Amino acid sequence: MTTNSIPTDGDPRRLLSEMRALSHRVRVDQRMTWVALLVLGAATLAAIPVDWFGMDVTCGPDGGCQFARDGMLYYWIPAMPLTYAAIAYFYLRAARARGLGGRVLPYAITGAVTTVVFPAAWLAVTTYFESHPIPDQPLPYWWFVLDRLVMPWGMIGVTLLVLAWLERNVALLAFTVGYLGLVLLVLPMNYGFSSGIFSIRAAMAVPQLIVGVVLLLAALGFRRVADRRG
Template identity: 70%
Template sequence: MTTDSVPAGDDPRRLLSDVRTLAHRVRVDQRMTWVALLALATVTLVGIAFDWFGMTVHCHPDGSCQFARRGVLYYWPPALLLAYTVIAVCYVRAARTRGLGARVLPYTITGAATTAVFTAAWVAAALYFPSHPAPMHPLPYWWFVLDRLIAPWGMIGLALLVLARLERNLGLLLFTAGYLALVLLVLPMNSGWGPPHWGIRAQFAMPQLVSGMVLLLGAAGFAAARRRHR
């Protein structure tokens, strides 16, 4: 404890190292990663019920079925906005309790923006497809990836990337990269998954269940890591 100036010969490496250590400590103390993941997991898992009961399915005698995921369209925009609001409030309150400001606002804005993009895309699709036939030729793979990206599960991943950048959180960045790879490249979020006898509702529920569980496990993992750190 001193009020004297550092002598000119003091090691600048040590000063710079102190600066980096303090900055890192503040960032770690501001993090509430598990809360964000828990809120998003809850929204995802609750969303399965809305998709299930809100889906309209019309099957034709030839075995083909038409469906509209109205539940997704009506549930997700307010649910995501609510989730981002809850996350922001939790971040601000926790940081304030610890004696810090919060740096969650850009994440909340990104979350709201991605929600608007998803809603606009799904409304446009809902207006377009009833009066226009679906293309008969096979669509390129990137189209499916884009379709999954603008779905709520993909948009959650995009916003999480922003949170990882804000928190300089390498763990969250790696988790989000894995999550995005899962919902964009592995899980057929936009076409359903499972044996035919399950029915279309269950097939759409499966990928959502997996992505929700991944977010939930992520929340548990980050919460455990935080407890260990403290």
């Protein structure tokens, strides 16, 4: 990145405009959006086989099934801090290479917080339903939205909102809003395909596959934009 000298006796409005343009250019040069999306997408796809083979599913003669997703829990607790540490590392490395400062720390902190929120919410829900039977009538829709929000893919959307704010990145903000809409309102995060061990595992894997692919495609798109800008 190169800068031009600014005459001190210039028009104040012109100086202010040039300073704003320079600040915007620095913010753009600091962006490593595609790296964050790539790492998050890869972590999501890697969780699928762990969730598949680590899921304990028991089906009775009547066709009713119970399952516990212990594999996903044990995967994401260490995976979350490692994922956000990797993203912070790549951001800081790129910032040093360009001679710029980095503002990725609040993002990394938010990612670390999700490491606490996810298992805490999981434990709270598990404890509740151990002492309160699941009601026969459908649960309220807001409950499903909240349940999806505290899942890892929902937490990814929350951290992307923080990253969009840090980067002042309107494109990332627009993507994240669409991503959260997909995760919270559209994807079938349940086991409603049909009864059976394979069906339940597939019903849990397909939404994660969609999320991972969406993140990787977004990473490819932001990388192309960065290449054209460079």
